[in-house]
Amino acid sequence: MAASVELRLTLWICFVFILGFSSVAALIEGLYCGTQSCYDVLGVSRESSKAEIGRAYRQLARKYHPDRYQPGETGDTRDTAQQKFMLVATAYETLKDEELRKDYDYMLDHPEEYYSHYYTYYRRRLAPKVDVRIVILVTICAISLFQYYSWWSSYTEAINYLMTVPKYRIQAAELAKQQGLLNRTKEKGKNRRSKEEIREEEEQIIRDIIKTKIDIKGGYQKPNVSDILLCKIILFPYHLCTFVAWHCSWFYRFTVRGEEYGDEERLYIIRKNMKMSQAQFDSLDSGLIETFLKQQLWLKDNYExxxxxxxxxxxxxxxxxxxxxxxxxxxxxxxxxxxTFADD
Structure with missing residues (x-):
């Protein structure tokens, strides 16, 4: 009889110990409210609504807020009152957010998933508040705008320089006269303009001729919207498909079928042998390019x-x-x- 009583007592103690261990293990130091339940800190239950949680928080905040602290009113020192206020604020921040509250309730219901709770907690805390995709898109747009503005500035600078070169000014003026833009009859009466206005109009005509007739290459060429970063990213799938299709066509035509190279293909091979970009190769004199073709520089031995x-x-x-x-x-x-010797 005594042995059975001792056995029941032992089982009861083990049962109580297991329950107590589970409840303590569910509250992890360093996560949320630490070893205290956020619900107990605010004095609410797990079924409490968001409004009830907010009401409980405001009451405790008025009681423990450092600005409202009165010595002897709550029996706490200023430091302990501040610690309680921080704990109350942490509990409220945890329970007012629906997603964070779900994570906290899941931790209470599944205390055995120890490392998973750490991961979930720090993932939410360290995750950026703004969508990273939006940040990347805004950054790309800003870079593209800066690119376009910088290219226009360089192009305008090149046009302004060419306007000061007599060689190009004379050629542009001759073209303008041939097109009848500068051979206008003198104006009389009310429509007569001043010399400054006529000079400004002539300068604008010469500028327009230079813009349209002179092909500027390199870093000072006229900007194109398709060359900015944003357009290149958007058009990347198209360019990739074009690149793959071109190389497949090249392999099929000249490797499989054994066709002879045309002038366009020969110039492409010459440019690759010289390691020049398309813009650099296009800037070469047409006579020099004809010389390349006559010398058959697309053949490797001839190029060497x-x-x-x-x-x-x-x-x-x-x-x-x-x-x-x-x-x-x-x-x-x-x-x-x-x-040498030092000069000092």
Whole structure:
């Protein structure tokens, strides 16, 4: 009889211990309200509504807020009252948000998922408040606008420079006269304009001629909307498909079927051998390009011979150039590596 009583007592103690351990394990130090229940901190139940939680928080905030602290009113010191206020604020921040409250209730109901609760808690705390996709889109748009503005500034600067070069001004004025833009009859009466107005109109006509007739290459060329970053990203699938289709067509035509290269394909191979961009190659003189075709530089052996000839010509030119000779003398006497005494 006594043994059965002791067995029941032992089982009861174990049952109470397990329940107490589960309730404590459900509250993790460093997460939410720590080892205290956020519901107990605010004095509400898990079934309480959002309005009831807000009402309980305001009552406790007025009681423990550091600005309303009165010594002896609550029996707490200023430090303990501030700690309680921080705990009340943490409990309210946890329970007022529906998603955060669901995570907290799940932690209370599943205390065995210890590491999962840590991950969920810090994922919400460290996650950005703004959608990253929106930030990336705004950044790309800002970069694209800056690109376009910078290119227009460079293009305008190039046009302003060409307006000061007599060679281009004379050619533009001749074209304008041929088109009848500068050969206007003199105005009389009320429609007569001042010399300044006529001069401004002529300058604008010359500027327009330079813009339309002169093809500016390189970093000062006329900006194109399709070249900005945003358009390139949007059109990337199209360009990728075009690139793959072009290479497949090239492989099928000239490798599988063995077709002969046309002038366009030959110039493409020459440009690749010279490691030049399309804009650089287009800026070359048409006579020079014809020379490339006559020398058959799309053939690798011919191009190697041409490259060696160019290198030899460059060496001969540098050997006879007076400026290069002065530079070499300066490098020997005063250039880097010269050992001297300090001038101090």
């Amino acid at each position: 011979v041409y490259r060696e000839q160019q290198e030899e010509e460059m060496k001969m030119k540098m050997a006879t150039d007076s400026r290069w000779k002065r530079y070499r003398r300066w490098m020997r006497s005063e250039g880097p590596g010269r050992i």
